Amino acid sequence: MKKKNEIVFTGIVFIAMAYGISRFSYGLLLPYFAKDLELTNQVSGIISAVSYLTYCLGLVSMFTLFRNYQPRAILMISGALSLYGLYNMMVAEHFPLFGSGVIILGYSAGLATAPFGQIIKEKVTYGYQDRSNSWINTGIGLGLILVGIIVWVVGDRWRIGYAVFLIVSLIIMWFSYKKLPEVDMSHLNYKTDLKNIFYGKKFIISTILLGIGTSAYWTYFQSYIFQTQYIQFTNLFWIMLGAGGMLGGFAGHMNERLGMTKIHILTAILLGVSNITLVLSEHFLLMMLSVTLFGLVYVFAMGVYAFWCARLYVEYPAMGIIVTFVSLAAGQFIGTFLSGFLLESYGYQTLFYIYGAFSLMTILFKPMAEELADI
Template sequence: MNKENQLVFTGIIFIAMAYGISRFSYGLLLPYFNGPLQMTNQISGLISAVSYLTYILGLLSVFTVFKNVQPRDDLLISALLSLFGLSLLVLSTHYMLFGIGVCILGFSAGMATSPFGYIIKEEVTYGYQDRSNAWLNTGIGLGLVIIGLVVFFFKGHWRYSYFTFIVLSVLITLVNYKKLPFVNMGHLNYKMDLRYIFYGRKLILSTVLLGIGTSAYWTYFQSYIYETDFKQWTSLFWVTLGLGGLLGGFAGRAFELFGLTRIHIFTGLSLAAANVMLILTQNSMLMAASTVLFGMIYVFSMGVYAFWSSRLYVEFPSMGIIITFVTLAAGQFLGTFFSGFILEVTGFRGLFIVYSILSLVTILFRPFAEELEEL
């Protein structure tokens, strides 16, 4: 394995820990711990929503508090916070402490969002950087596969599952400590000019809607399956979602073949379809297809919006990263905050139909014509 591929592999397993294992395991294990921890739908939705806010704070911290810190060290701090947050989840006997742990995990995931982008920019050959960044995001899918298999093995015993996640995270942290390179800090451009923020107003609106449209699926799709005849297979549905996420790594290649506008429209349509397919009928094959499609398109869309922002904010790449991920997280915060209340009123079918419509609206906010001339 050459140095560049080794770096991408190291990034994939780190993202598997920071996102898949640490951040998204909440939705998978929610049906198992909400009773013992005295959670209602509103409380679970609120905890998830606040974790999106801490995710934003973690993202911003890289460009403020930790702006003079090596990207490698940012990632190691993120890893230590993940381990601390996971430890709180294992020790929790009430939703308050559990919620604090989830919020810490949100902050750690935010810290892990941008440093790899800078490392790849310095260490990977120009022309292969978009593909490398797209493959990094497949770490989300890998993490989902891992946690699905772990939860299936422990048959819903969530404390054992989280303890296993801690062990795996320690191993991943050690690998990254050995393999992550130091980069030339002089090349990192943290400069921003706030006058240009709304130049990407369509990007902002689109990413907010994407965040809203995906939020209910992340938080409640497992809870929905748990109420069907297939509840014994809930963790395996999570595995299929993760397998779909691994396919999302082809976003870079799709961008080269079809262009930004086509794959942007495809993303919005597919996310809407995934939400509807989940509740259309209680057919295991259709529900599995929904999870594969959602996992693939979620990872795929992260690549799409990263490509778009990098071409909008050429002179201020840090601003492009912040705008993309902050607006995505803001949409997820809004969507998650209201999802618990919508669920109480409409039930699962109404919830996923509402969010499929919101996913569909993203296709109305496409790149400007003058932007396309440069894409």
């Protein structure tokens, strides 16, 4: 049990670096650096969309990396790329170099997901695997909380903010290097078979819609806050988003109690509600509810979809993880690419209503009973 807890804690802090700090801090700091780097909404949307594309490339490259490297080594590569990307963003004077940092961070995050799934599979007792993966995903929330606190302290001095992110990431890298276990991969066979990849067609469509429905929130919710009377509370909103994400770790427990089909429907409804309530009215408590709910349900949804893919890709666990996150990132790429243009044309309210509708559409693609026979 001690070893399990050590792996989970290491996973939480590493995902806090790879996702919360490195990948999603872009949305929080966008209002600060956009003016300095002369970023329009369209350019910021394109940069974010390309980072989702490189995130997909990172995930797909796992098929090759798993044949040649241990999960621990892959995570060290991911961490090194995170440090390099953050450095580029810290020193950038113009948006091309800054954008390259964002894109590199997308790829590094793509390398950070599947290795932990494999470590959990090999090192944690079966009955604890779903819960362990759920709690590792809460690292996103922890990273968001750290980012929110750091930006609260440094204010609009975004370069100093990225310097602190870099220092925190270095500490996490050192800790992960010490604590991550070696995993024997010699008995595993990772073959890319298109027939097996597309086994869960309904699952893939649902995950793509989830990605589209959450993409605008990650990129523009903070910019929207800047347009309201609550600009002085922007970092508090971000911290509450992270706090909600930490609560998403209870997905495993809820899944056992209610069953995955009910949880899937509930997740879709709450994601739609969180998008819509953000712009429904400029009421402080309603907006605070929206960001907390979004953080909780986003991490919760990642856990739910991980459980679903585990039942579909029993013979190909690594492939299931990769298919899940590639589908999610594909949806986020599509959604982010379109969101900049929609924002320019129709404004924030229409943008979040449209993406709330995409979240609700995932109800139409829920798990089938025969896929969940062992739950």
